[in-house]
Amino acid sequence: MESFFLQVVQKLAAAQIESPRLETRLMFAEVLHRLPSEIFQDITITEEEKKKVEDMLEQRLKHKPLDKILGHKEFYKYEFKVTEDVLSPRQDTEILVESALEILQNISKAYILDLGCGSGCIIESLLKDLPSARGCAVDISDKALILAAENADNLEISERICFLNASWFDTDFIIKIGEKFDMIVSNPPYIPSADIDTLDTEVKEYDPRLALDGGENGYDSYAQIARIAPRLLQDGGYVLLEAGIGQAEKIADIFIANGLRLRKIVNDLSGIARCVILQKAVAENKNS
Numbered sequence: 001m002e003s004f005f006l007q008v009v010q011k012l013a014a015a016q017i018e019s020p021r022l023e024t025r026l027m028f029a030e031v032l033h034r035l036p037s038e039i040f041q042d043i044t045i046t047e048e049e050k051k052k053v054e055d056m057l058e059q060r061l062k063h064k065p066l067d068k069i070l071g072h073k074e075f076y077k078y079e080f081k082v083t084e085d086v087l088s089p090r091q092d093t094e095i096l097v098e099s100a101l102e103i104l105q106n107i108s109k110a111y112i113l114d115l116g117c118g119s120g121c122i123i124e125s126l127l128k129d130l131p132s133a134r135g136c137a138v139d140i141s142d143k144a145l146i147l148a149a150e151n152a153d154n155l156e157i158s159e160r161i162c163f164l165n166a167s168w169f170d171t172d173f174i175i176k177i178g179e180k181f182d183m184i185v186s187n188p189p190y191i192p193s194a195d196i197d198t199l200d201t202e203v204k205e206y207d208p209r210l211a212l213d214g215g216e217n218g219y220d221s222y223a224q225i226a227r228i229a230p231r232l233l234q235d236g237g238y239v240l241l242e243a244g245i246g247q248a249e250k251i252a253d254i255f256i257a258n259g260l261r262l263r264k265i266v267n268d269l270s271g272i273a274r275c276v277i278l279q280k281a282v283a284e285n286k287n288s
């Protein structure tokens with residue numbers, strides 16, 4: 001008779017789950033408190049452990065994302081807790097972190113603002129890699145902020161980050177923030193409202209709508225962030241934005257229309273224009 005491991009692989013494959021063997025290994029590793037590399041297909045497990053794997057399998061067959069079943073996900077170099085209150089951190093977003101680090105290595109004691117921090121994966125990866133940097137993480141969701149704060153604790157960066165529950169559409173948003181930054185990073189919601197129902201179950205049922213819905217054309221949050229960014233940045237400060245497929249040029253145009261300069265559009269590993277980098281000009285000395 002086939003091992004329990006293989007039975008799980010087959011059930012996941014039959015449900016069109018993309019990497020059934022890897023996901024089975026990750027479930028077993030979680031239940032057995034082992035590394036995924038220590039899991040092999042004939043591994044013996046107790047009845048109690050089997051029950052736990054079956055419970056995970058049942059959830060996964062309903063297309064709940066694996067990270068939300070396990071309760072954590074690796075992003076960039078670090079592990080983040082995830083729940084249904086936050087967007088599952090995406091590998092596509094790592095290029096934004098890498099692009100930001102390239103710029104920030106030349107800025108000492110950088111002060112960074114993350115607009116829409118979710119799990120905290122972007123700003124907290126940056127702060128962990130840059131021990132002299134500080135940050136402010138904003139989100140409209142208080143549940144996301146609670147989780148982001150827990151992730152900051154786990155990464156031991158809590159003393160260098162503050163959290164603010166606010167919306168960038170608030171009329172007093174600039175006053176609430178009350179400071180200027182060397183860099184703004186943001187992966188705002190960018191799916192056109194009408195497209196949300198066409199997304200995979202994993203996304204439309206398990207990522208919060210607040211993290212997805214970019215308004216009628218997908219650009220509502222970019223347009224608002226572009227309006228406020230110049231007042232939140234130091235002269236010479238940078239904005240790095242994640243772009244959905246086919247959105248990068250238009251996002252750049254929106255920010256250019258608000259006075260920022262386009263520095264670069266960076267592709268992700270699949271060749272998709274994913275990260276738009278802009279900069280606020282350095283003001284000319286009025287006396288010179």
Ligand SMILES: C[S@@+](CC[C@H](N)C(=O)[O-])C[C@H]1O[C@@H](n2cnc3c(N)ncnc32)[C@H](O)[C@@H]1O
Nearest residue numbers: 087116117118139140141167168187188210211
């Ligand atoms: C696409 S998710 C990105 C989360 C995280 N930065 C990441 O990359 O995984 C967008 C985040 O923006 C937040 N958000 C949406 N609209 C907002 C608004 N008007 N003001 C502040 N945050 C908002 C959502 O709650 C969500 O956490």
